[in-house]
Amino acid sequence: MADTLASLADSFKNMGVARAYGPPLNLGGEEIVPVALVSFGFGGGTESEQGASGGGGGGFVVPLGVYRTVNGHATFRPNTIATLVCLVPLVSVAGAAIRKALRVARK
Template sequence: MADTFASLIEAFKNMGVSKAYGAPVQVGGEEVIPVALVSFGFGGGGEAGPDGASGGGGGGMVLPLGVYRNVGGQVSFRPNTVMALFCLVPVISVVGAAVRKAIRAAKA
């Protein structure tokens, strides 16, 4: 079990900014750097009983947010439109709920 935990620690040391920003790539005469939202987690547990049951699990996700473009020294960010719309869904839902409550309160 200790070897497994040590290997998990080593694997997660490599996660972070290096996984959120990809290696620069030359595309059509311009340099692009892919950008992503990287999230991961894991957990485990055990029971101090006669059978000593234990378990664990983990998971992660990567959402491609867009790319940084470097054209002639000018750097700009170009978002992934589909992912931007996907990320706005919770914001729009909360604003819609707040407006609905405000209208109901104004009518009362």
């Protein structure tokens, strides 16, 4: 079990800001820095009576856009499709909350 935890810890050491911001690239005279939303998690469990144990993990990366450096000024250019996909849950929750608030207000 200790070896499993050690290998999980080693695999997640390099996650974080280094994964959210990519290395700067020079394309067509512009310097760009890719930006992404990075999320990961893992868990484990054990059953003491039978001696069973298990674990797992996973994650995802959503490309949010790039920072462009033009004439010494950095600007953010979003990835439109990824932004819309990330907004779908927020719009859904906001719509449900407004619907419930209107139902309560009618009573």
